[in-house]
Amino acid sequence: MTSTVTAHAGPAADTGRRALGFFASxxxxxxxxxxxxxxxxxxxxxFLSERNLINVLNQSALLAIVAGGLTYVLVAGQFDLxxxxxxxxxxxxxxxxxxxxxxxxxxxxxxxxxxxxxxGVVNGFLVAYVRIHAIVATLATSTVLxxxxxxxxxxAPITLGEGGFTEIARARPAGIPIPVIAMAAILVILWLVLxxxxxxxxxxxxxxxxxAARLAGVEVGRVTLAAFVAVAVCAAICxxxxxxxxxxxxxxxxxxxxxxxxxxxxxxxxxxRDGQFxxxxxxxxxxxxxxxGNGLAILGAQSYVLYLVQGxxxxxxxxxxxxxxxxLGRQRP
Amino acid sequence: xxxxxxxxxxxxxxTSAATFVEVQALTKTYGAIRALKGVNIAFRRGxxxxxxxxxxxxxxxxxxSLAGLEQPDSGSIRIDxxxxxxxxxxxxxxxxxxxxxxxxxxxxxxTASQNIMLGSHEGAALAYRRIDGVHPTARTVATMLGxxxxxxxxxxxxxxxxxxxxxIARALVHDCRLIAMDEPTASLGAEESARLLKVAxxxxxHGVAVLFISHRLDEVLELCDRVTAFRDGGVSATMQRPxxxxxxxVEAIVGHEAAPSRPASRVANxxxxxxxxxxxxxxxxxxxxxxxxxxxxxxLGIAGLVGSGRTELARAIFGADRIDSGTMxxxxxxxxxxxxxxxxxxxxxxxxxxxxxxxxxxxxxVTGNLYVNxxxxxxxxxxxxxxxxxxxxxxxxxxxxxxxxLRQGGVRQPIGGLSGGNQQKVVxxxxxxxxxxxxxxxxxxxxxxxxxxDEIYRRIRxxxxxxxxxxxxxxxxxxLLECDRVVVMSAGATVGELTGASITVKDMLRLCYHWPExxx
Numbered sequence: 133m134t135s136t137v138t139a140h141a142g143p144a145a146d147t148g149r150r151a152l153g154f155f156a157s158x159x160x161x162x163x164x165x166x167x168x169x170x171x172x173x174x175x176x177x178x179f180l181s182e183r184n185l186i187n188v189l190n191q192s193a194l195l196a197i198v199a200g201g202l203t204y205v206l207v208a209g210q211f212d213l214x215x216x217x218x219x220x221x222x223x224x225x226x227x228x229x230x231x232x233x234x235x236x237x238x239x240x241x242x243x244x245x246x247x248x249x250x251x252g253v254v255n256g257f258l259v260a261y262v263r264i265h266a267i268v269a270t271l272a273t274s275t276v277l278x279x280x281x282x283x284x285x286x287x288a289p290i291t292l293g294e295g296g297f298t299e300i301a302r303a304r305p306a307g308i309p310i311p312v313i314a315m316a317a318i319l320v321i322l323w324l325v326l327x328x329x330x331x332x333x334x335x336x337x338x339x340x341x342x343x344a345a346r347l348a349g350v351e352v353g354r355v356t357l358a359a360f361v362a363v364a365v366c367a368a369i370c371x372x373x374x375x376x377x378x379x380x381x382x383x384x385x386x387x388x389x390x391x392x393x394x395x396x397x398x399x400x401x402x403x404x405r406d407g408q409f410x411x412x413x414x415x416x417x418x419x420x421x422x423x424x425g426n427g428l429a430i431l432g433a434q435s436y437v438l439y440l441v442q443g444x445x446x447x448x449x450x451x452x453x454x455x456x457x458x459x460l461g462r463q464r465p
Numbered sequence: 466x467x468x469x470x471x472x473x474x475x476x477x478x479x480t481s482a483a484t485f486v487e488v489q490a491l492t493k494t495y496g497a498i499r500a501l502k503g504v505n506i507a508f509r510r511g512x513x514x515x516x517x518x519x520x521x522x523x524x525x526x527x528x529x530s531l532a533g534l535e536q537p538d539s540g541s542i543r544i545d546x547x548x549x550x551x552x553x554x555x556x557x558x559x560x561x562x563x564x565x566x567x568x569x570x571x572x573x574x575x576t577a578s579q580n581i582m583l584g585s586h587e588g589a590a591l592a593y594r595r596i597d598g599v600h601p602t603a604r605t606v607a608t609m610l611g612x613x614x615x616x617x618x619x620x621x622x623x624x625x626x627x628x629x630x631x632x633i634a635r636a637l638v639h640d641c642r643l644i645a646m647d648e649p650t651a652s653l654g655a656e657e658s659a660r661l662l663k664v665a666x667x668x669x670x671h672g673v674a675v676l677f678i679s680h681r682l683d684e685v686l687e688l689c690d691r692v693t694a695f696r697d698g699g700v701s702a703t704m705q706r707p708x709x710x711x712x713x714x715v716e717a718i719v720g721h722e723a724a725p726s727r728p729a730s731r732v733a734n735x736x737x738x739x740x741x742x743x744x745x746x747x748x749x750x751x752x753x754x755x756x757x758x759x760x761x762x763x764x765l766g767i768a769g770l771v772g773s774g775r776t777e778l779a780r781a782i783f784g785a786d787r788i789d790s791g792t793m794x795x796x797x798x799x800x801x802x803x804x805x806x807x808x809x810x811x812x813x814x815x816x817x818x819x820x821x822x823x824x825x826x827x828x829x830x831v832t833g834n835l836y837v838n839x840x841x842x843x844x845x846x847x848x849x850x851x852x853x854x855x856x857x858x859x860x861x862x863x864x865x866x867x868x869x870x871l872r873q874g875g876v877r878q879p880i881g882g883l884s885g886g887n888q889q890k891v892v893x894x895x896x897x898x899x900x901x902x903x904x905x906x907x908x909x910x911x912x913x914x915x916x917x918x919d920e921i922y923r924r925i926r927x928x929x930x931x932x933x934x935x936x937x938x939x940x941x942x943x944x945l946l947e948c949d950r951v952v953v954m955s956a957g958a959t960v961g962e963l964t965g966a967s968i969t970v971k972d973m974l975r976l977c978y979h980w981p982e983x984x985x
Contacts, residue, residue: 337833
């Protein structure tokens with residue numbers, strides 16, 4: 133649709149622009165399709181088996197949950213570096229409340245979620261009302277959380293005894309792992325709230341132009357705070373599921389999610405809507421990251437290959453969408 | 466100033482009042498608007514040359530052409546008798562032309578000295594530069610300008626007047642032979658203005674050609690050796706110092722022929738209830754006593770030049786800025802908005818002057834832009850969710866009513882793809898959705914093509930007919946002829962009011978320039 137803007141360009145230039153626009157919008161999806169096709173042809177038996185596909189989704193689930201939350205902060209035009217430590221924090225807290233304080237599972241999970249909401253409120257307050265730059269504010273709270281994690285766990289993993297908690301990540305009602313069900317439910321909720329509620333509309337407006345949003349009567353501060361709460365809650369859900377899966381709460385549990393979640397969200401921003409963050413795009417980004425990991429592992433590649441591929445794909449996708457945005461954007465009247 | 470020996474590096478000695486820049490038959494057209502219609506003007510060394518004229522008369526387009534920011538369609542610019550092209554701002558700098566605008570381009574965290582030396586290519590890029598202390602060249606130039614404040618302090622701590630001096634000093638370091646100052650005294654007090662005028666005079670005495678652009682005719686008359694008045698994209702008069710008087714200047718700016726008044730749609734609203742009453746509202750230096758009344762169903766214009774406080778008044782009414790003193794009443798009750806939300810709750814709407822920066826969500830759809838503050842209308846009953854289908858259907862209807870021309874993609878396309886006029890219609894539509902009692906429109910036709918302009922005014926008129934009270938702010942005074950009544954603002958205060966047949970462009974300008982005499 134962007135290509136129709138050019139009225140007077142020559143046919144060759146027009147074709148070029150149209151192609152650029154097409155790749156900018158669908159390039160990431162093409163990459164995803166090509167990856168599935170490629171791995172499917174290379175290892176049809178292992179990769180395309182139903183078991184492996186469910187496995188891929190299960191591996192994607194936790195990343196998708198936290199990346200979905202992160203998308204809210206990015207849509208609001210902000211940034212969050214603290215969610216990785218929120219993941220670790222909520223895992224440690226949840227397991228600790230059960231093991232050390234003897235709380236029943238639901239209460240422990242509730243405690244972890246409440247703590248995460250508090251972190252989100254603090255982050256949002258610092259950014260929206262104290263007006264500290266989001267990167268600095270969340271870096272600081274992230275470091276404070278790291279300290280709390282060490283304080284509470286003494287630096288050693290808190291391991292679970294016997295109990296129903298580890299079943300949460302392992303149970304498969306109707307053959308589908310609970311993390312996958314949680315992922316689907318959370319992504320649907322996140323999508324609905326972002327696209328079909330007042331809060332979501334105001335979030336998008338704030339991220340698009342905060343000054344204009346304020347002048348239109350949007351409570352920019354409250355909306356920004358809500359976005360930080362959203363990512364913290366998603367991180368806590370991710371952390372609880374993670375500690376259930378690995379059977380313990382660890383200080384370093386969430387570290388791996390920091391870069392992958394950003395990679396997924398930024399990859400997702402180049403899906404269909406060039407340069408805008410959205411839930412569906414983030415999910416595609418998560419799939420690319422997970423399928424690349426899964427497929428390369430099946431091919432027997434070493435872990436450095438995965439990092440190389442992940443980094444280069446991210447660069448290519450973002451470069452393509454920003455370039456096209458600039459080139460096509462210039463044509464606008 | 467005992468600075469006769471302190472001529473800045475590379476500065477040419479004054480030769481005589483020789484012509485430095487000569488502009489001949491310069492024209493520039495933007496779409497259907499002829500911004501410059503064959504302008505002839507010459508700037509001489511050692512002379513302060515005042516440029517006066519209403520907004521849009523052509524003086525800023527001329528200056529922008531000299532600065533390399535605009536390319537004229539035809540005509541020539543000669544510098545020292547040589548025909549010259551000025552393709553970009555750095556070419557202008559190389560030619561010795563310096564331009565200082567109201568938004569001074571200073572790096573706030575750098576010291577005055579660093580700012581003065583910024584961009585001068587003395588020494589290699591990686592040569593060691595001291596960041597403390599004061600560069601000798603900066604010191605020399607500062608002495609010449611009579612700068613008495615410390616140059617090793619960050620510019621952020623300087624006053625506006627001092628920042629202007631820093632900008633002028635930078636221009637001198639760049640070996641400039643012509644300095645254009647655009648409204649240098651607009652935000653200065655009387656004493657600071659006087660000091661800046663003295664600096665301008667000193668520069669001319671040192672052989673620099675000075676262009677002084679100002680709405681303050683007193684200063685122009687006091688300072689300038691020669692004054693050129695612009696009207697409708699052309700030079701309407703050029704006068705030497707002795708023959709320039711306030712009266713002649715105002716006549717040259719305003720013109721003799723009375724612009725045709727358009728009373729057809731004008732309505733007298735004297736018998737209708739007062740909706741909004743503003744009494745002696747003040748805020749800092751920007752608002753120094755604004756008083757007006759707005760009646761139900763009235764279309765009220767506010768005329769004013771740049772810096773007259775019209776935007777500030779609109780923002781104060783809307784609740785975007787607090788006021789220092791004065792009172793407002795809305796429907797007879799005291800009204801003191803605490804916030805924008807509060808203003809909107811009182812059914813006030815503001816279409817901002819800066820459409821891109823303050824109103825548009827460029828990557829949101831037409832629907833998203835239209836309903837940004839009224840999504841609750843589309844909530845599905847008993848759920849927290851909004852119906853996008855319903856919103857889009859109604860957005861399409863509203864767009865049609867407002868005459869928004871949607872291209873491919875309908876109401877789902879990002880608003881960034883629409884033309885300025887269509888974008889503006891959507892922004893106006895946004896505020897109509899809030900059903901305002903008072904709608905403030907600040908420069909509603911800026912960046913809007915002529916066809917859409919008429920249409921926008923037709924619609925504004927129809928809102929007023931339907932009982933809405935509308936305030937239109939514009940520096941295109943012709944547009945204000947549509948209004949039932951026009952209040953004129955100058956230097957932050959309301960200075961006069963025009964009603965009925967007395968609403969003419971000439972009278973608006975006269976009031977802006979404090980020239981109360983009527984008749985020509």
